[in-house]
Amino acid sequence: xxxxxxxxxxxxxxxxxxxxxxxxxxxxxxxxxxxxxxxxxxxxxxxxxxxxxxxxxxxxxxxxxxxxxxxxxxxxxxxxxxxxxxxxxxxxxxxxxxxxxxxxxxxxxxxxxxxxxxxxxxxxxxxxxxxxxxxxxxxxxxxxxxxxxxxxxxxxxxxxxxxxxxxxxxxxxxxxxxxxxxxxxxxxxxxxxxxxxxxxxxxxxxxxxxxxxxxxxxxxxxxxxxxxxxxxxxxxxxxxxxxxxxxxxxxxxxxxxxxxxxxxxxxxxxxxxxxxxxxxxxxxxxxxxxxxxxxxxxxxxxxxxxxxxxxxxxxxxxxxxxxxxxxxxxxxxxxxxxxxxxxxxxxxxxxxxxxxxxxxxxxxxxxxxxxxxxxxxxxxxxxxxxxxxxx
Ligand SMILES: [Zn+2]
Numbered sequence: 001x002x003x004x005x006x007x008x009x010x011x012x013x014x015x016x017x018x019x020x021x022x023x024x025x026x027x028x029x030x031x032x033x034x035x036x037x038x039x040x041x042x043x044x045x046x047x048x049x050x051x052x053x054x055x056x057x058x059x060x061x062x063x064x065x066x067x068x069x070x071x072x073x074x075x076x077x078x079x080x081x082x083x084x085x086x087x088x089x090x091x092x093x094x095x096x097x098x099x100x101x102x103x104x105x106x107x108x109x110x111x112x113x114x115x116x117x118x119x120x121x122x123x124x125x126x127x128x129x130x131x132x133x134x135x136x137x138x139x140x141x142x143x144x145x146x147x148x149x150x151x152x153x154x155x156x157x158x159x160x161x162x163x164x165x166x167x168x169x170x171x172x173x174x175x176x177x178x179x180x181x182x183x184x185x186x187x188x189x190x191x192x193x194x195x196x197x198x199x200x201x202x203x204x205x206x207x208x209x210x211x212x213x214x215x216x217x218x219x220x221x222x223x224x225x226x227x228x229x230x231x232x233x234x235x236x237x238x239x240x241x242x243x244x245x246x247x248x249x250x251x252x253x254x255x256x257x258x259x260x261x262x263x264x265x266x267x268x269x270x271x272x273x274x275x276x277x278x279x280x281x282x283x284x285x286x287x288x289x290x291x292x293x294x295x296x297x298x299x300x301x302x303x304x305x306x307x308x309x310x311x312x313x314x315x316x317x318x319x320x321x322x323x324x325x326x327x328x329x330x331x332x333x334x335x336x337x338x339x340x341x342x343x344x345x346x347x348x349x350x351x352x353x354x355x356x357x358x359x360x361x362x363x364x365x366x367x368x369x370x371x372x373x374x375x376x377x378x379x380x381x382x383x384x385x386x387x388x389x390x391x
Pocket of ligand 1: 231232293298334335336
């Protein structure tokens, strides 16, 4: 009961912040505030410094912990050490009315966020994303600790969102006899140069759980993040993707078809498809997170319709249940990219937290977690084309 009351209070105060001053910035004196007492006080998240706060400045805080205060930052919160601040009361702050803008910006280098007099209040680190709460002719408005801050438009770029790369089969050119003109089969050299490109540009890989939390607004992510996914659970991925990913310290998500996951490894034959066996799953978990791609319904029917769309609600549930028994899974890739509202409903009923499609695009704060777009990598994806996805 008491917890519900606290949540209600939090919701009301959040509503007050956003609804105060419908047309212009106004002063509010509610909330809890901290004042920065040391020069260049670090603001950090997940062990990483992501900005510096100017000495003397005051920010609203969201909650306190034993060693730190959480302040609103980017799309969620980041932390400030208690030893660098003091609590203060009744402080006027600028706030903006809730904005309908869905745009984000990203910093390219360390970037100053200013108050309306042009003083630097926060220095945001390179490659951070901030929701845009408003614009002037030359500046974007962002919030830190519920304060309105300004950044010159020329100092930042518009954020496209997070890319999820979609791979299937990988073969060496010399052994590729049967999959030459198949859009989902790329060469091992292509894959290696793509991964080297990402590493050279400072990209780090994220999991489906990271993405889900980012979309739900409970996680910050650097602008240099990418999710790597493989559909179908092909053995070629263990041979040609696993070693490269491991070498670079990268992780990837494998959407496996559990009915094809045998108890013993299959002999590799590049003329046909083999699937990752149970022992291979266990041996590659240091790189691959295994998730769902149906148990036995990865079939395309006449008229190019996925079997998933024609079976009953109960058959669908039963298939997902069997997949979960064989391979615990919380995320899902739609076979052939096909799904409808029933598919999403059953995924939710069965405890799946998010799903990826084959629609082209980037993941943003505004994405639907059950319809996350991806970027398909094809044999025709040159390194120049690949690089363009990260501009
Ligand atoms: Zn598939």
